Amino acid sequence: MKLFTVGPVACYPEVLEVMKHQMFSHRSEEYKKLHLETVELLKEFLETENEIFLFPSSGTGVMEASVRNCVKRKMLVCVCGSFGERYVEVGRTNGKEVEVLRTDLGEPITPDILDEKLAKCRDVEAVAITHNETSVGLINPLKELAEIVKKHGKLLFVDAVSSMGGVDIKVDEWGIDICFSSSQKCFGIPPGLAVGSVSREALKKAEEVENRGWYFDFKLFEKYQRRAGTPTTPPIPQIFGLNKILHLIEEWGGKYRYFQLYAERNRKIRMGIEKLGLNLFPKRGYESPTVSCVKAPKNIGGEEIYEKMRSKGFELAKGYGPLKTSTFRIGNMGYIEFKDIDEMLEALETVLAELKEN
Numbered sequence: 001m002k003l004f005t006v007g008p009v010a011c012y013p014e015v016l017e018v019m020k021h022q023m024f025s026h027r028s029e030e031y032k033k034l035h036l037e038t039v040e041l042l043k044e045f046l047e048t049e050n051e052i053f054l055f056p057s058s059g060t061g062v063m064e065a066s067v068r069n070c071v072k073r074k075m076l077v078c079v080c081g082s083f084g085e086r087y088v089e090v091g092r093t094n095g096k097e098v099e100v101l102r103t104d105l106g107e108p109i110t111p112d113i114l115d116e117k118l119a120k121c122r123d124v125e126a127v128a129i130t131h132n133e134t135s136v137g138l139i140n141p142l143k144e145l146a147e148i149v150k151k152h153g154k155l156l157f158v159d160a161v162s163s164m165g166g167v168d169i170k171v172d173e174w175g176i177d178i179c180f181s182s183s184q185k186c187f188g189i190p191p192g193l194a195v196g197s198v199s200r201e202a203l204k205k206a207e208e209v210e211n212r213g214w215y216f217d218f219k220l221f222e223k224y225q226r227r228a229g230t231p232t233t234p235p236i237p238q239i240f241g242l243n244k245i246l247h248l249i250e251e252w253g254g255k256y257r258y259f260q261l262y263a264e265r266n267r268k269i270r271m272g273i274e275k276l277g278l279n280l281f282p283k284r285g286y287e288s289p290t291v292s293c294v295k296a297p298k299n300i301g302g303e304e305i306y307e308k309m310r311s312k313g314f315e316l317a318k319g320y321g322p323l324k325t326s327t328f329r330i331g332n333m334g335y336i337e338f339k340d341i342d343e344m345l346e347a348l349e350t351v352l353a354e355l356k357e358n
Ligand SMILES: Cc1ncc(COP(=O)(O)O)c(C=O)c1O
Pocket: 006, 007, 058, 059, 060, 061, 083, 130, 132, 133, 134, 135, 159, 160, 161, 162, 182
């Protein structure tokens, strides 16, 4: 099966190869070396001096950690799809008051509406933004939004689950306090590892917040980071995988070359879709560079397209949440060859013709 999923995605063979490495203790010298080197590589990749913590969870774990560690009472969540809605739920189920800035589906969060909202709710301590809303295939203008959040003097949490590794994020320059992602997306590693950068400000805030819990306590992570480790047993194979992909990205010409590769794959998919007479769901100019959310043609369900494509050997992704039947999604994350894109688009043409005949 050729994967054009939105996570877990197909992994690079070189990544899978290093994950076979024999285990060692997470308190051993071997682990410390792997930990330190991987953290350094990721710091360079994200252009940050902030702490980089490695979490034994998926990305949602760090979403919850941001709320538990750095919000005493109230936060603002920007919502333009299902993962923003999840952030709201995570905030509320952790007992925080959550203000919501919600756009119509397919519309981005713009600096103007965020500025207006923040002027009205001055008492929020932090703002959460989904960088790339995977459910609708939309990317928000993070750099510009970050400027607004900083102008209002708030902490900034960024869900970069489906953008980190596929598009540039300058953590320090943009002033991002917490920026997190999962292994199974743009880095093309199996699931089980989440990574997050955490600023000095965020760590200072954590000191004032009670009931941070234990498993995701940033202060505990900071303490263990000084020993080149994590509080609990980390997913060592995935850390080997992350270390490998970060080295490979360097070998292949650096991060901008890697982002270029993502952009080229994405463009090829988008052009193919348009040639088939289909349109993307999000507002023009805000289409995600890592996942294309495609409107299903009239009278054909997105799920039917997904199933038929599977029968031809291509796993795409179904529409998500309220867009389940009206869209389908094509990811371009992880290990994908250009010839696979050609084959996938050919199969899609056949599938659409077959479904139209029925
Ligand atoms: C934007 C976004 N945020 C959060 C998540 C949840 O990530 P995880 O499944 O790693 O917890 C996803 C997963 O698809 C996502 O795309």
